[in-house]
Amino acid sequence: MAFAQDYPTTSWSDLADVSWYENTQEEFTISTAEQLAGVSLLVEEGNTFEDKPLLLTQILI
Known part of the structure; x- marks a missing residue:
């Protein structure tokens, strides 16, 4: 039986x-x-971050 989530x-x-x-x-x-969600949104809008380091610190999801 499947349960609705x-x-x-x-x-x-x-x-x-x-x-x-x-x-x-x-x-x-x-x-x-x-x-981090903002990074995804910016990439979706066409930003590539090419040759620009993106440092991730203390991201807990």
Whole structure:
């Protein structure tokens, strides 16, 4: 028998934090799941982060 699962009503993209992003920076440091979601959102919008290090610190999901 299959059981219905409860899924969040909020999409990850609704929680995305891009406040840390400034396109003139040469390196980025993110430390939250919301900021990581922001990276995904920015890439989806066409940002490649090519030749720009992205440092991940203390991300606990």
